[in-house]
Amino acid sequence: MTDHPILFIPGPTEVDAELRQILAMPLIGHRDKRFVAEVQAVCAKLETLFLTAGAAQGGATLFENAPATALMEAGIRNLVPRGARVLHLVCGAFSERWAKISKACGRAAETITVPWGESVTPAALRHALTTAPQPFAAVCITHCETSTSVLAPLQQLAETVREHAPDTLVLCDTVTSLAGAELQFDAWGLDLAFAGTQKCLALPPGLVVYAVSPRAVERAATVDERGFLLDFLAARAGLAEGKTLATPNVPLVYALSAQLDRIATEGLPARWRRHLAMQQRTLAFAADHGMVPLAPEGCRSPTVTALRATGHDIAELAARARTAGFAFDQGYGKLKGEAFRIGHMGDHTESRLQRLLDALVA
Ligand SMILES: Cc1ncc(COP(=O)(O)O)c(C=O)c1O
Structure with missing residues (x-):
């Protein structure tokens, strides 16, 4: 924490x-x-x-x-x-x-x-x-x-x-x-x-x-x-x-x-690759837990992923994230409550993202 x-x-x-x-x-x-x-x-x-x-x-x-x-x-x-x-x-x-x-x-x-x-x-x-x-x-x-x-x-x-x-x-x-x-x-x-x-x-x-x-x-x-x-x-x-x-x-x-x-110092291509790796980790997590990316393959952002929470309660996911020490988004505008978003952008690392993903299903 x-x-x-x-x-x-x-x-x-x-x-x-x-x-x-x-x-x-x-x-x-x-x-x-x-x-x-x-x-x-x-x-x-x-x-x-x-x-x-x-x-x-x-x-x-x-x-x-x-x-x-x-x-x-x-x-x-x-x-x-x-x-x-x-x-x-x-x-x-x-x-x-x-x-x-x-x-x-x-x-x-x-x-x-x-x-x-x-x-x-x-x-x-x-x-x-x-x-x-x-x-x-x-x-x-x-x-x-x-x-x-x-x-x-x-x-x-x-x-x-x-x-x-x-x-x-x-x-x-x-x-x-x-x-x-x-x-x-x-x-x-x-x-x-x-x-x-x-x-x-x-x-x-x-x-x-x-x-x-x-x-x-x-x-x-x-x-x-x-x-x-x-x-x-x-x-x-x-x-x-x-x-x-x-x-x-x-x-x-x-x-x-x-x-x-x-x-x-990180280098732009390395920074882009780090964001892509975080996106891939998020998509793999989604696939493992029956959540469906809102964006179709081929036009998914490496910086943020919106997931339809199929079979999961978004408020409950947010509560678990909060308990583990993370701020979590429950969806934007008309998608609120339907598709939550993980912002895997900036200086985040794959390992810190993994801690959030593990907490969501703990
Ligand atoms: C794609 C995009 N455009 C514009 C904005 C507006 O940015 P700001 O709140 O800094 O005006 C946002 C904010 O989330 C955004 O995501």
């Missing part, structure tokens, strides 16, 4: 003691030279995480004090001109939220919607793109739909957009995939990707990190009313000089910097 319940929920995730210690640092001012240098260092380290050339090629890797939802909105405000159409691939709660955000921003949002637990296919996307009366300004894709644990075939979807709608930008919610599932910003031809610190980065909530492509920077320059705090062009210019627009969470920026070093 530890001094607190270990978080196996799909965010916020468990934060390592070494990082918690950094978060307790004495504050320094955000205009202090040391912090200005740290901001620039973090932006450079984010290039390695997103696998992008970033600033050197006209794009950028940036961060802001905000939840990830703020970037869903900023992506629309910066990259979808008023009057233009935007296509959302909707397959669960968070992709649905993004379409609502576009509408709330007054944009003409269209959707391809599939039932929760399924993924929009490249064929369905191709059909929507090739039958559209005029090109969409952007396609919004949720890489890992955390509510259902479906991982979209992002690389193929992005390729489909590039092939059939070359002027359409590819905007990606990578909130529960970045630093846990394979993600290659430049090689896959993405234009925006973002994640909050509280998921696979295994830090507290508070910062959102994001990457924009050179095409996105060019598009933003043509869009009026990009907003203020999350104006991509202002953020890009400011952070290049280590200047955040507003007062950031200084300790969290230092913890992010340290965590990016730790991720580099």
Whole structure:
């Protein structure tokens, strides 16, 4: 047992003691030279995480004090001109939220919607793109739909957009995939990707990190009313000089910097493999106990698994987890009580996950 319940929920995730210690640092001012240098260092380290050339090629890797939802909105405000159409691939709660955000921003949002637990296919996307009366300004894709644990075939979807709608930008919610599932910003031809610190980065909530492509920077320059705090062009210019627009969470920026070093030491491919191994362990456990993954084979996320609890009482599973010292998720939105989720993301290990799985059936 530890001094607190270990978080196996799909965010916020468990934060390592070494990082918690950094978060307790004495504050320094955000205009202090040391912090200005740290901001620039973090932006450079984010290039390695997103696998992008970033600033050197006209794009950028940036961060802001905000939840990830703020970037869903900023992506629309910066990259979808008023009057233009935007296509959302909707397959669960968070992709649905993004379409609502576009509408709330007054944009003409269209959707391809599939039932929760399924993924929009490249064929369905191709059909929507090739039958559209005029090109969409952007396609919004949720890489890992955390509510259902479906991982979209992002690389193929992005390729489909590039092939059939070359002027359409590819905007990606990578909130529960970045630093846990394979993600290659430049090689896959993405234009925006973002994640909050509280998921696979295994830090507290508070910062959102994001990457924009050179095409996105060019598009933003043509869009009026990009907003203020999350104006991509202002953020890009400011952070290049280590200047955040507003007062950031200084300790969290230092913890992010340290965590990016730790991720580099582990190595991204090794980190992706560790997440896959945790997914495999969870799926093997499910098979042994008659539980059924909600996501079909071929589109299961390595970072979170939603399981139909067939023959088991979810409240009872949660009680067992709690007794063994783990925080446990009982299902999201309309799946609550039907399919629970195990968030095997961040700095968790296979052995710690196994302790949770054993406790569930003890
Ligand atoms: C896929 C996805 N998108 C967006 C969000 C929203 O993140 P935040 O709560 O940081 O705004 C979440 C949160 O769980 C998520 O899982």
